[in-house]
Amino acid sequence: MKLFLKYIKPYVYYYILGPIFMLVEVAGEIILPWLLSKIINVGAANHDVGYITRIGLVMVLVAVCMAVGGVLGAWFAANAAMNFGADLRMDLFEKIQKFSFNNIDKFSTGSLITRLTNDITQIQNMIMQTLRACLRSPGILIGAITMAFVISPSLAIVFIIVVPVLVISIIIIMKKAFPRFKALQNSIDCLNSCVQEGLVNIRLIKSFVRKDYEEKRFDEHNKDLFDKNIHAMNIMIKYQPVMTLALNATTVAVVWFGGNMIIGGKMQVGDLTAFTNYIVQIMGSLTMLSIVFLNWARAVASFRRVREVLEEEIDLTDDNALYKERKVEDGNISFKNVSFRYYKNSEENVLSNISFDVKAGQTLGIIGPTGSGKTTLVSLISRLYDVDAGEVCVDGVNVKEYSLDNLRNGIGMVLQKNTLFSGDIYENLRWGNENADEKTIAQAAADAQADKFIRGFREGYNTQLGQGGSNVSGGQKQRLCIARALLKHPKILILDDSTSAVDTATEKYIRNVLYGKYSDMTKIIIAQRITSVMEADEILVMDNGCVKGFGTHEELLKTCPLYKEIFDIQISKEVG
Numbered sequence: 329m330k331l332f333l334k335y336i337k338p339y340v341y342y343y344i345l346g347p348i349f350m351l352v353e354v355a356g357e358i359i360l361p362w363l364l365s366k367i368i369n370v371g372a373a374n375h376d377v378g379y380i381t382r383i384g385l386v387m388v389l390v391a392v393c394m395a396v397g398g399v400l401g402a403w404f405a406a407n408a409a410m411n412f413g414a415d416l417r418m419d420l421f422e423k424i425q426k427f428s429f430n431n432i433d434k435f436s437t438g439s440l441i442t443r444l445t446n447d448i449t450q451i452q453n454m455i456m457q458t459l460r461a462c463l464r465s466p467g468i469l470i471g472a473i474t475m476a477f478v479i480s481p482s483l484a485i486v487f488i489i490v491v492p493v494l495v496i497s498i499i500i501i502m503k504k505a506f507p508r509f510k511a512l513q514n515s516i517d518c519l520n521s522c523v524q525e526g527l528v529n530i531r532l533i534k535s536f537v538r539k540d541y542e543e544k545r546f547d548e549h550n551k552d553l554f555d556k557n558i559h560a561m562n563i564m565i566k567y568q569p570v571m572t573l574a575l576n577a578t579t580v581a582v583v584w585f586g587g588n589m590i591i592g593g594k595m596q597v598g599d600l601t602a603f604t605n606y607i608v609q610i611m612g613s614l615t616m617l618s619i620v621f622l623n624w625a626r627a628v629a630s631f632r633r634v635r636e637v638l639e640e641e642i643d644l645t646d647d648n649a650l651y652k653e654r655k656v657e658d659g660n661i662s663f664k665n666v667s668f669r670y671y672k673n674s675e676e677n678v679l680s681n682i683s684f685d686v687k688a689g690q691t692l693g694i695i696g697p698t699g700s701g702k703t704t705l706v707s708l709i710s711r712l713y714d715v716d717a718g719e720v721c722v723d724g725v726n727v728k729e730y731s732l733d734n735l736r737n738g739i740g741m742v743l744q745k746n747t748l749f750s751g752d753i754y755e756n757l758r759w760g761n762e763n764a765d766e767k768t769i770a771q772a773a774a775d776a777q778a779d780k781f782i783r784g785f786r787e788g789y790n791t792q793l794g795q796g797g798s799n800v801s802g803g804q805k806q807r808l809c810i811a812r813a814l815l816k817h818p819k820i821l822i823l824d825d826s827t828s829a830v831d832t833a834t835e836k837y838i839r840n841v842l843y844g845k846y847s848d849m850t851k852i853i854i855a856q857r858i859t860s861v862m863e864a865d866e867i868l869v870m871d872n873g874c875v876k877g878f879g880t881h882e883e884l885l886k887t888c889p890l891y892k893e894i895f896d897i898q899i900s901k902e903v904g
């Protein structure tokens with residue numbers, strides 16, 4: 329509730345004015361049947377045209393006031409709901425941006441998308457409907473029942489039987505609806521995850537001819553969503569005819585008893601007309617209330633899902649950092665007895681007892697079999713994960729003592745899975761430095777051996793890139809990502825297998841530029857090709873999460889059997 333109030337507070341006037349304007353409509357709906365009965369009982373009975381005209385004009389005036397009240401009430405309700413949704417969505421998005429990888433792994437991407445979109449829409453709809461109905465429906469209910477008792481207390485007894493029965497059935501329906509709506513939202517999660525995976529990987533699906541399999545998977549999720557929808561909607565489907573039946577039965581009973589009363593001279597025709605109008609209003613407001621309650625059931629399920637994300641504890645923060653203002657100045661790196669595992673309940677470490685130092689400006693090459701922990705190791709430098717034992721220091725300070733922004737601003741990472749965004753090349757490269765001018769961008773691109781091929785495109789640097797960089801080759805994408813990182817001018821540059829798709833000659837050019845022009849930058853180059861790391865100042869050889877060797881190329885050839893083996897296999901293959 330506290331969380332709910334946070335989003336209501338800034339727009340509290342909308343929440344007050346919306347229902348108040350709706351009351352104008354309520355008053356009108358109560359007055360109109362009564363005025364109608366006056367026209368029938370007095371005007372028509374006495375053939376008094378003047379009376380009919382006067383009351384008629386009052387009715388028109390009431391209708392105009394109702395329209396104005398209705399429009400303003402709806403406007404305030406819509407604004408309250410939309411603002412609530414927009415603020416909640418923003419907070420949710422900000423929270424997700426702060427998530428560590430561990431937090432992200434807990435929720436699937438599809439589920440986070442559903443929570444950000446569909447769940448918040450449910451909450452918005454609920455707020456809008458509630459504001460429109462919270463005073464209107466009870467107001468009409470109370471007003472119409474009162475008027476009915478005023479007109480004919482004996483006839484109004486029928487409501488004492490009908491209303492409690494309907495209220496009890498609404499409560500039962502609410503109880504049944506809640507779990508069904510929760511299951512429905514979870515099913516939307518699964519469908520969204522399936523759609524997202526299917527669209528992001530559409531090229532892979534086509535190349536592996538997995539279209540049928542993916543269609544089958546989608547069909548299963550789609551059917552599940554259909555079933556859950558029907559299961560939830562069944563409540564509404566069954567409920568609506570019950571309400572209509574109750575309305576019709578009550579009307580028939582009232583007309584029958586009322587007719588007898590008119591024959592017996594105990595009631596006037598106009599009163600019976602007004603009475604039947606009030607029946608419609610009472611039933612209408614009960615139906616409206618039941619729909620609002622059903623939407624509440626759905627929105628509460630959604631709100632719980634949104635709250636789950638908002639209240640998720642972020643396990644990697646800089647809240648307790650000692651040197652929040654400090655920036656990475658030189659680029660010295662030091663690993664001291666570092667151990668790490670992804671799953672905290674697993675017994676085996678992914679990295680075990682790693683220790684090494686890299687001085688500012690040096691180049692460290694990292695080589696080792698796949699899965700040996702190279703990517704994991706460099707992820708710890710920019711605190712994508714926290715170590716389980718030991719410490720990682722940058723410029724002599726534990727990475728946990730920097731603010732995350734300052735630490736990550738000092739480090740440029742070109743990840744193994746490179747990603748570009750839709751937009752032109754300029755926009756993409758400016759991720760490295762949003763203020764970079766065209767000349768600086770072109771220079772960074774030239775250093776990454778990308779300038780030439782970019783200028784080869786018809787639109788040059790204005791070429792639009794597809795989502796994820798789908799319209800450039802793997803090697804081109806890697807060079808654009810390196811240019812983007814160079815533009816950042818980080819103190820530490822990490823290239824994680826990021827030239828694997830670049831031909832060896834171009835890769836050598838890039839290395840030469842890095843060793844020459846960027847000699848003050850600490851560079852970590854992870855590679856599968858031994859030629860990519862041979863010239864590094866130090867080389868770290870990894871195997872199964874452990875350091876198997878550390879030294880220069882010449883030293884390792886003598887001291888590290890694994891390095892020698894990799895060298896022999898790769899170099900003899902090249903010679904062969």
Ligand SMILES: Nc1ncnc2c1ncn2[C@@H]1O[C@H](COP(=O)(O)OP(=O)(O)OP(=O)(O)O)[C@@H](O)[C@H]1O
Pocket residue numbers: 670671678696697698699700701702703704705744
């Ligand atoms: N996000 C993750 N969650 C759980 N386990 C992971 C995760 N990422 C990697 N691993 C596991 O950690 C180990 C080391 O993976 P890592 O990616 O660091 O190896 P690598 O040496 O960089 O491999 P490659 O050369 O293939 O890129 C592997 O066993 C891998 O399965």
